[in-house]
Amino acid sequence: MKPAAFTYHRARSVSGAVGLLAELGDDAKVIAGGQSLVAMMNFRLARPEHLIDIARIPGLDTIVREGDALRVGALVTHHAVETADLGPDFRVLSEAMRWVGHLPIRTRGTVGGSIAHADATAEWCLLAVLLDARIVVEGPAGRRSIPAEEFFQGVFTTALEPDELIVEVEFPRPAPRATLTEFAERQGDFAIVAAAVDPDAPRVVLGGVAQVPLRVPAAEAVLAAGVAVAEVGEAAAAAIDVRDEPGASAHYRRALTRTLVTRACEEARTR
Amino acid sequence: MTREPRFDRTGRWVGASVPRREDPRLLAGRGRFVDDIALPRMLHAQFVRSTIAHGRIVAVDLGEVRAVPGVVAAFTAADLALGDITALLDRPPHEFVPTAMPVLALEKVRYVGEPVAIVVATDPYAAEDGVEAAVVEYEDLDPVVTDTAALADGAPLVHAEAPRNTLVDVSLFATEGIDDVFAQAPCVVRVRTKTGRQNALPLETRGVVAAWDDRDEQLHVQTNTQVPHQVRTVLAGCVGLHEKQVRVTVPDMGGGFGQKCVVGREEIATAAAALRLRRPVKWIEDRRDALTAAFLAREQRYDVRAAFDAEGRILGLDADVVCDMGAYSCYPFTAGIEPLMASAEMPSVYQVPAYRVRGRAVTTNKAPTAPYRGVSRPQYVMVVERLMERAARELGIDPVEIRRRNLITVFPYTGVNRITYDPGSYRESLDLCEQVLHDEGWYDVRARAVREGRVIGIGYSCFSERTGYGSGAFAQRKMQVVPGFDISEIRMDVSGTVSVTTGTMSHGQSHETTMAQIVADRLGLDIARIKIVQGDTDRITYGWGSFASRSITIGGSAVAAASGKLGEQLREIAAHLLDADVDATELDGDGGVRLRDDPARRLSFAELADVAYLRAHLLPKGIGPGLTASASFDVAGDGTFSNATHGVVVELDPGTGGVQILRYVCVEDCGVAIHPQVVEGQCRGGIAQGIAGALFEQVTYDDAGQPLAPSLMEYKVPTAAEIPDVAIHHLETPCAFTANGAKGAGEGGTIGAPAAVLNAVNDALRDTGVELDDTPIARETVHRALESALENAHV
Incomplete structure (x- = not known):
């Protein structure tokens, strides 16, 4: 469990990092908190020849409220969000952080890193889709902003170009009633199923049931209708396409979806 | 009865929780752990390990390895020519088949992760680069991945010398007339269960630093072993040194739990490399190897029947035990460790008049096993306690009451298994444990739960634990190397x-x-x-x-x-x-x-x-x-038995199958506690490992024998979030023949927890018609049980 040899680069600025990415191409990986990448490197499942460390680039670790929007820098840690006072509008972000790994992971792992890694059960990926976030990235041609739903394309696959760096995640609208819940055997594990709802949008987003964080329009429609929350869960369970896998059958994933969506809706209604 | 302690209680030290000197x-x-040790000119070792579960080694090419920058040497089994590690029982061939464990695989590989070659480099990174450069050609053989496959007709043989892949097949007891007992009994219950393979998983993985000292003319091996002298004996034999030329020392250790009480191949190979190179060599096992290639335990299959009379008194126990010991016998205990423990002690804390048992150890293409805290007792206690609950249900007797009717209460008691149990507090610990749960209101919580839409159950386990096995007790197991x-x-x-x-x-x-x-x-x-x-x-x-x-x-x-x-x-x-x-x-x-x-x-x-x-x-x-x-x-007789009752309250989540432990009460008796805080630490740690076995951990493989849990993401060790606070109550029945009145306290927690948790879950499922006997308990199984009960209720 030791990584293969690599060359380490410390980027001092976003443009510096982008320049290195452009220069080194596919052989390079960006490292911030390293909570997913280093484990993969230790197993030699990932063996980048170059690591570009962005952890000390100034200005990427701030959380800024601008009008309705909340802009979260790519280097903000999960723990910083967990302990930040985001007010009622974005409380779901702080609350959801308790589901992210364990405290040591949360003190190092970053928002940008989690979204770039694009695990389909990761809380940040669900939250981004739930709240219609825009992923702000910078490349050689400058900045562009990608809607979360377009950003996540498949298992560990995103719309990020190899020479682009995530600099910020912008949450455009308040979501005072949004909630996220999930189920795993152990606290801190990747969820078997995770569910996030925002009754005001309305949005129902699931993790663990597809290759990307999955919006469930059928359930959103039921949620919008304002009927019993159990029906939202039922609609979500009926809408997903899951298969039997070791550790969880399709039937079980469906049942968890029903339960968790219902519970997330119940929690939202109390707000 | 009166108990006359023969120990000196006048001193002020024994019995006090003084600040730990460590x-x-x-x-x-x-502290100084193995990995803290750094010697001048020290090299670092890693192992080329088998990537397949079963195969013949056609060729091992280390040419590229030796060319990797930083690699100093690489050795195959042929290069080092070491003696094998062989553990023996004094039993006839139909009961025990001796098998050798080579230090490095020579002709065959028998599990994924088996060491094939050792690579020694100037740093641990280069060592892994070297490992990656090794080219090993195998001729694939069909793998034997489960105990049932191992015993099937025409199964491939893991060891050619072991027909039906059976290393141990012993029938220790068969009470005359037991078939009649079962034929005439008013109540016969049966439990068939499979328990998951587990890893003892000490926080500190295995490791060693070995160095030849020219001045002392001695190979100094610093290794985190529980058994330094046994390592010395095996090492001296494998490398051909006098024992005076080998010094084994042990620095601070971060746990062992049995995984380190057997001699490891890697510690021998590392020492042999140091001897060959005349340079210090360090090997630190990484977590992946610890999870896949270290000694494992606990994968057992039971088919046990118990006969009861109409009043719930047990009349007989008839057991068939198959333990999946993996690829090799461990030294010094052999693959007999689990089946012999289960066979010898299964009657547990109850007065069992008739007993028949067959215990088998089968070999499979999985990492080998070693003793793990509790050794078989977590499993057979679970089986016996399930039998008690099942009989109680069939006979309409309270599950605590049926235990009372069967517990040994007059000591010394010589059982059907010819073991004499010294005095303990079997009955008292059960009574107190039940009382505590009553007094704390948990029975009210359980009663209210139904109308509150909650699913809550209470479960117990009663057990004793033989501690202080003297030479006589181990000799009865017919070990050729007899500890005591x-x-x-x-x-x-x-x-x-x-x-x-x-x-x-x-x-x-x-x-x-x-x-x-x-x-x-x-x-x-x-x-x-x-x-x-x-x-x-x-x-x-x-x-x-x-x-x-x-x-x-x-x-x-x-x-x-x-x-x-x-x-x-x-x-x-x-x-x-x-x-x-x-x-x-x-x-x-x-x-x-x-x-x-x-x-x-x-x-x-x-x-x-x-x-x-x-x-x-x-x-x-x-x-x-x-x-x-x-x-x-030495202990002259059968040793001394600690005992305990565990009581557990669980709540099940019908929406997810989640299992939450609401309360855990342990009433334990280990005689005189030298240091009560240390005893409680042992209880808590043991209970955590027992809960892990009941609810979380399992070493799994695919059909080809590839490990499916190579990291702590897949191997679900519970954390502080999953393990409840444990209330510990002490009873004290001093041991009459140890110098301090003490009995052992190291394993009890682990032994009692799986049974108590499983019983509590089954109590919570009491209205569903579903009973769970296998561990770890799958959340999906719990969910399905509750879901089908709900559906039936609606029909």
Whole structure:
């Protein structure tokens, strides 16, 4: 469990990092908190020849409220969000952080890193889709902003170009009633199923049931209708396409979806 | 009955939770573990490991490996030509098939992760680069991945010499007429269960630093083993050195739990490489290897029937036990460790009049097994406790009451398994445990739950645990290497402070504190003036290390006896110097000897030591210079049994199948607790590992024998978030034949937890018609049980 040899680069600025990415191409990986990448490197499942460390680039670790929007820098840690006072509008972000790994992971792992890694059960990926976030990235041609739903394309696959760096995640609208819940055997594990709802949008987003964080329009429609929350869960369970896998059958994933969506809706209604 | 303690309770040390002497260094990060050791010119080893579960080795090409920058050497089995590691039982061929475990695989590989070659490099990264460059050509053989596949007709053979892949097949007991007992019994219940393969998973993985010392003409091996002398013996044999040329020492250890009480192939290969290269070599097992290629345990299949009379009294037990021991027999215990433990002790805490058992160890293409805290007892206790609950349900008897009717209450009790149980508090611990759960209101919570839409159950387990297996007990297992006794040597130096050896080996159990407490009371000397020496084959005559909850019972007794002898010597010298009769003297409890009738006349140990060493001409006739004593202790009979009852309250989540432990109560009796806080730590840690087995951990493989849990993401060790606070209540039935009245306390927690948790879950499922017997309990299974009950209710 030791990584293969690599060359380490410390980027001092976003443009510096982008320049290195452009220069080194596919052989390079960006490292911030390293909570997913280093484990993969230790197993030699990932063996980048170059690591570009962005952890000390100034200005990427701030959380800024601008009008309705909340802009979260790519280097903000999960723990910083967990302990930040985001007010009622974005409380779901702080609350959801308790589901992210364990405290040591949360003190190092970053928002940008989690979204770039694009695990389909990761809380940040669900939250981004739930709240219609825009992923702000910078490349050689400058900045562009990608809607979360377009950003996540498949298992560990995103719309990020190899020479682009995530600099910020912008949450455009308040979501005072949004909630996220999930189920795993152990606290801190990747969820078997995770569910996030925002009754005001309305949005129902699931993790663990597809290759990307999955919006469930059928359930959103039921949620919008304002009927019993159990029906939202039922609609979500009926809408997903899951298969039997070791550790969880399709039937079980469906049942968890029903339960968790219902519970997330119940929690939202109390707000 | 009256219990007459034969131990000295007048001392002030035994029984006190004094600050642990290990804590200052460990809590400040100043401990020294194997990986903290760095020697000049030290190299780092890693292993080329089999990537397939079963195959013939066609060729091992290390040419590229040796070309990797930083790699200093790479050796195959043929290069090192080491002797095999072979553990034996004195049993006939139809009961036991000996198999050799080569240090490095030579002709065949038998599990994914089996070491094939050792790569030695200037740093651990280069060593892994070297491992990656190895080219091993295999001829694939069909893998044997489960116990049922191993026993199937025409199954491929893991070891050619072991037909039906069976290493041990022993029928220890078969009460005459037992078939009639079952035929005529009013109630027969049956439990068939499969328990998951587990990893003892010490926080500190295995590791070793080995170096040849030209001046001492000695191979010094610093390794985190529970059994230093056994490592010395095997290593000397494998590399062809005299035992005097091998010194095994053990630094601080971060747990062992049995995984380190057997001799590991990697520690031998690393030492052999150091010997060959004449340079220090370090090997630290990484977590992936620890999870996939270290010694595992606990994968067992039971088919057990129990016969009861109409009043719920057990009439007979008929058991078939198959243990999946993986690819090799471990040294010194052999693959018999699990089936023989289960066979010998399954009747547990109950009065079982008739008993039949067949115990088998089968070999499969999975990492080999070793003892793991509890050894089979977590499993058979679970089976027996399930049988009790099932019979209670069939007969309409309260599950606690049916246990009361069957518990052994008159001691000593000689069971159908020919073991004599010394006094314990079997009945008292059950009564107290039930009382505590009643008093805390959990039965009310359970009663209210139904109308509140909650699913809550209460479960118990009653068990005893043989601790302090002496030579006689192990000899009954027919081990060829028979552990049991312990030897202690004590030496007082010229200043009056003492150092005491123990052949036991603390791998986290605080022996430096607890053994010193025993010495302190025996000599009347502050523990600050006592040093405990362990884990050094050059300083300790011989020891069996620590396993089977033997340290305080046996090691502690030896330490007490040696201390007592030294005390006698001190009194003899003092009597001479004070011109008194020896009988007129006594240890004064404060580091001196005084006259019983004239306490002012006193000589301190320092004054006595001064005479013993520096003014030997003043010594009495017949007493030579120096202050040393030696004593040994062995258990004459069947050992001593600790006991406990665990009571658990669980809540199930019908929406997810989630299992939450609301309350955990442990009522334990380990005799005299030398250090109650240490005992409680042992209970809590053990219970956590038992809960892990019941609800979380499992080593899994795919059909090809590839490990599916190579990291802690897949191997679900519970964390502080999953393990509840445990309420511990103590009862004390002193052991009559250990020096301190103590019984062992190392394993009980692990033994009781799976049964109690499983029973609680089943109690919660009582209205569903579903009973779960397998562990770990899958959340999906719980969910399905509750879901189908809900559906049936709606129909």
